[in-house]
Amino acid sequence: xxxFSRNVFSSSxxxxxxxxxxxxxxxxxxxxxxxxxxxxxxxxxxxxLNSWAEKSRFLxxxxxxxxxDGKSDSVLxxxxxxxxxxxxSSPIAxxxxxxxxxxxxxxxxxxxxxxxxxxxxxGQKLIVVTLSxxxxxxGFMGAPAPSPAEFESPAIAxxxxxxxxxxxxxxxxxxxxxxxx
Ligand SMILES: *[C@@H]1O[C@H](CO)[C@@H](O)[C@H](O)[C@H]1NC(C)=O
Numbered sequence: 001x002x003x004f005s006r007n008v009f010s011s012s013x014x015x016x017x018x019x020x021x022x023x024x025x026x027x028x029x030x031x032x033x034x035x036x037x038x039x040x041x042x043x044x045x046x047x048x049l050n051s052w053a054e055k056s057r058f059l060x061x062x063x064x065x066x067x068x069d070g071k072s073d074s075v076l077x078x079x080x081x082x083x084x085x086x087x088x089s090s091p092i093a094x095x096x097x098x099x100x101x102x103x104x105x106x107x108x109x110x111x112x113x114x115x116x117x118x119x120x121x122x123g124q125k126l127i128v129v130t131l132s133x134x135x136x137x138x139g140f141m142g143a144p145a146p147s148p149a150e151f152e153s154p155a156i157a158x159x160x161x162x163x164x165x166x167x168x169x170x171x172x173x174x175x176x177x178x179x180x181x
Pocket of ligand 1: 087
């Protein structure tokens with residue numbers, strides 16, 4: 001009888017831990033800059049989009065959302081070189097619908113600049129460093145996230161080492177439940 005209630009208790013703990021871990025892997029939506037009018041020339045360095053990005057954690061599967069006036073501005077996804085030189089002539093993708101959503105599908109850096117004339121030069125640009133779920137768990141244990149500044153240097157972006165954490169949690173959960181009952 002005592003053995004039975006201990007099993008019930010430990011399996012409840014397993015269930016709680018499982019859903020807690022699963023919640024850490026939920027995809028999130030990030031409003032770029034934190035406010036609906038943030039996609040503009042920043043008023044100061046501390047107000048820049050990259051200082052906002054440094055305070056956030058971006059994971060594979062999360063998405064970025066931009067709100068802006070599509071008649072006067074746009075969001076260009078560009079290469080690192082075009083990001084650095086503010087070259088708007090050959091973007092990877094152009095968005096000018098005023099309500100742009102981009103899903104972060106790979107780990108490493110994404111580079112965005114404004115398509116409005118002169119805006120990128122005045123600081124309307126953004127680097128988003130996407131972490132794999134493995135990185136996220138490590139971050140959760142206390143390791144710092146890489147800062148966007150690291151991705152402005154000529155170093156090679158980290159290779160993708162994404163593991164399907166959600167799938168492994170489901171398997172681990174199944175094994176534990178099988179063990180307990
Ligand atoms: C911008 O990029 C295009 C295409 O890569 C290139 O032909 C052009 O010279 C670049 N402009 C500047 C100012 O670097």
